[in-house]
Amino acid sequence: MxxxxxxxxxxxxxxxxxxxxxxxFLNHQMDVSLFNEMGxxxxxxxxxxxxxxxxxxEASGIGIACIAAQYFNNVPVVFAKKSQSVNxxxxxxxxxxxxxxxxxxxxxIVSKQYLHKGDKVLLIDDFLANGCALRGLMDLANQxxxxxxxxxxxxxxxxxxxxxxxxxxxxxxxxxxxIESMNAETGEIKFR
Amino acid sequence: MxxxxxxxxxxxxxxxxxxxxxxxFLNHQMDVSLFNEMGxxxxxxxxxxxxxxxxxxEASGIGIACIAAQYFNNVPVVFAKKSQSVNxxxxxxxxxxxxxxxxxxxxxIVSKQYLHKGDKVLLIDDFLANGCALRGLMDLANQxxxxxxxxxxxxxxxxxxxxxxxxxxxxxxxxxxxIESMNAETGEIKFR
Numbered sequence: 001m002x003x004x005x006x007x008x009x010x011x012x013x014x015x016x017x018x019x020x021x022x023x024x025f026l027n028h029q030m031d032v033s034l035f036n037e038m039g040x041x042x043x044x045x046x047x048x049x050x051x052x053x054x055x056x057x058e059a060s061g062i063g064i065a066c067i068a069a070q071y072f073n074n075v076p077v078v079f080a081k082k083s084q085s086v087n088x089x090x091x092x093x094x095x096x097x098x099x100x101x102x103x104x105x106x107x108x109i110v111s112k113q114y115l116h117k118g119d120k121v122l123l124i125d126d127f128l129a130n131g132c133a134l135r136g137l138m139d140l141a142n143q144x145x146x147x148x149x150x151x152x153x154x155x156x157x158x159x160x161x162x163x164x165x166x167x168x169x170x171x172x173x174x175x176x177x178x179i180e181s182m183n184a185e186t187g188e189i190k191f192r
Numbered sequence: 193m194x195x196x197x198x199x200x201x202x203x204x205x206x207x208x209x210x211x212x213x214x215x216x217f218l219n220h221q222m223d224v225s226l227f228n229e230m231g232x233x234x235x236x237x238x239x240x241x242x243x244x245x246x247x248x249x250e251a252s253g254i255g256i257a258c259i260a261a262q263y264f265n266n267v268p269v270v271f272a273k274k275s276q277s278v279n280x281x282x283x284x285x286x287x288x289x290x291x292x293x294x295x296x297x298x299x300x301i302v303s304k305q306y307l308h309k310g311d312k313v314l315l316i317d318d319f320l321a322n323g324c325a326l327r328g329l330m331d332l333a334n335q336x337x338x339x340x341x342x343x344x345x346x347x348x349x350x351x352x353x354x355x356x357x358x359x360x361x362x363x364x365x366x367x368x369x370x371i372e373s374m375n376a377e378t379g380e381i382k383f384r
Contacts (some may be wrong), residue, residue, distance in 0.1 A: 029306040030254075030269045032261040059250035059271065061220075063258035069224040077222045079251065114221040 001176040004154065005191050007034060012189060014182045018129075018157065020189075026154060027060035027126050031084040035067040038176055042124070042152040043071035045174045049149050051075055051122045055115070055141065057097075057108060057133050058082055058187040060126040064154060068089050068124055078114045084109040084136060097136035108136050110144075117145030128175060131162025138171075155179065158192045193368040197347065197383050199226060200350060206265065206374045210321075210349065212381075218346060219252035219318050227259040230368055234316070234344040235263035237366045241341050243267055243314045249289075249300060249325050250274055251319040256346060261318055270306045272332060275299040285335040289328035289367070300328045302336075307362050309337030320345040320367060323354025330363075347371065350384045 013021040025031040051072050065077045083106065088094040092109040098165040099106065112180045115121075123137050134151060141148050148171060156163045156175035159182075166173050178192040205213040219225040243264050248257040249272045257269045261360045274297065284301040291298065307313075315329050326343060332339050340363060348367035350356045351374075358365050370384040 019311070023303065024305065025353065028270065028273070028303055029259060030261075032267075032269060033260050033266045036262075037257065059254060062251060062254040062272075066222060066224055066227065066255035066258055070228075074223075074225045077224060077255065078220065079222070079255075081220070082250070111215065111220055113216065191370070 003034065004038050006033075006192075007185070008155065008177055008179075009189060014184045014187050014189060016184045017182075018160070018182075020155070020157070020179065020182060022155065026064075026118045030063045032063070032067060035064055035164075036070075038064060038069035038154060039071045041176055042068050042122075042174070046072075046150045046152065046172070047120070049172070050120050051149060052120045053115070053123055053146075054116075054122050055137055056124045057082065057137060061124055064126055065124040068152065071176060072122070075078060076114070078110060080108045080110045080137060083109045093140045095136045095139040095143075098130075098132045106112045108133075108140070109149070110140050111117070112144070115140065115144040115146050119144070119146035120149045121146050123148055123151045124153075125151075128156040128162050128166075129160045131160075131166055133163065134166060138166075152176075193230070195226065195229050196369045199223075200347065200369055200371075200383075201381060206376045206379050206381060208376045210374070212347070212349070212354070212371065212374060214347065219257075220367070222255045222358045224255075227256055228262075230256060230346060231260035231263045233368055234260050234314075234366070236365075238264075238314060238342045238344065241277045241314070241364070242312050243341060244310075245270060245307070245338070246273065246314050246316055247302070247329055248316045249329060249350050253316055254313040255304075256318055260344065264314070270302060270305070272300045272302045272329060275301050285332045287328045287331040287335075288323045290322075297361060302326075304331040304336070307332065307338050311336070311338035313338050315340055315343045316345075317343075318346045320348040320354050320365075321352045323352075323358055326354065326358060330358075342366070344368075 079184040
């Protein structure tokens with residue numbers, strides 16, 4: 001998606017350790033005009049897909065998911081919660097997700113009330129790197145008997161394995177911008 | 193706001209310990225149509241206020257803040273992050289917030305890049321009980337030299353002290369629904 005690539009090229013900062021900072025418009029400060037363009041593009045990419053629910057994970061996916069929902073007939077948006085509690089209650093589905101940014105594992109939960117058999121779920125998130133968060137969300141959907149009919153990502157790090165692994169499972173995954181390579185020394189970012 | 197009170201009366205659940213569960217439409221599953229009605233109402237209530245930025249705190253405030261921003265000329269939305277890190281870097285403003293729900297204190301941070309002197313900030317959050325989160329956000333704005341020109345809350349627990357304390361400071365605080373009392377045994381909810 002040209003406009004998102006332009007934002008990344010203009011405002012993104014490449015940091016050592018394969019970190020791409022896009023927090024001026026995507027995941028700390030949020031540009032809602034851009035999110036609307038992204039929502040329209042997700043609708044175009046998943047126009048032929050029946051979607052009954054959008055699911056994301058706190059925190060950075062929530063804004064994108066809510067704005068996008070407006071282009072999908074305002075379907076309910078559910079965000080999976082990162083839980084620090086030792087005891088997982090019986091009224092939630094739970095899975096474990098390893099965070100690339102924070103180098104730690106956390107429990108991720110969703111209430112059984114808001115994810116059901118028969119739900120056709122579009123997963124939305126801001127970033128896709130190694131795919132841990134997405135695999136966690138897919139696991140939650142699977143536990144509920146819900147079907148993941150699509151995945152919409154803002155920025156995919158194409159040089160990490162997450163995206164290709166998930167596509168190999170046959171899931172319809174669309175990333176609005178895919179970083180082919182980036183260089184912390186020169187700041188250069190190449191898109192696929 | 194009638195429509196929000198109707199949602200609370202219909203879908204809200206009163207639990208022991210002054211807990212009001214509204215996670216079927218507000219803070220776990222999210223009803224984006226309702227959020228749009230709330231956004232319009234915030235605009236009506238703050239129509240005469242110049243606002244250059246919306247600030248909220250992760251995670252439940254983010255969706256409401258992003259949808260609301262659409263009614264305020266798509267001003268940037270910044271969400272303060274709850275940090276578990278021991279070391280607070282010098283490029284963020286930091287404060288401490290005690291969570292009513294989780295009974296613990298956490299550091300809340302916002303990048304100095306996204307909050308400045310001269311910013312006229314509308315704070316938005318899903319809940320107001322004892323006001324700890326809001327006081328934390330006001331402290332962050334104060335550190336940055338930004339001005340909090342208004343606070344928009346979805347649900348205020350009027351029987352806790354947070355709202356009255358903040359109004360007593362002279363801040364323009366608007367809550368779309370104020371719970372006067374609630375009863376976990378009967379499930380009854382009275383609005384102010």
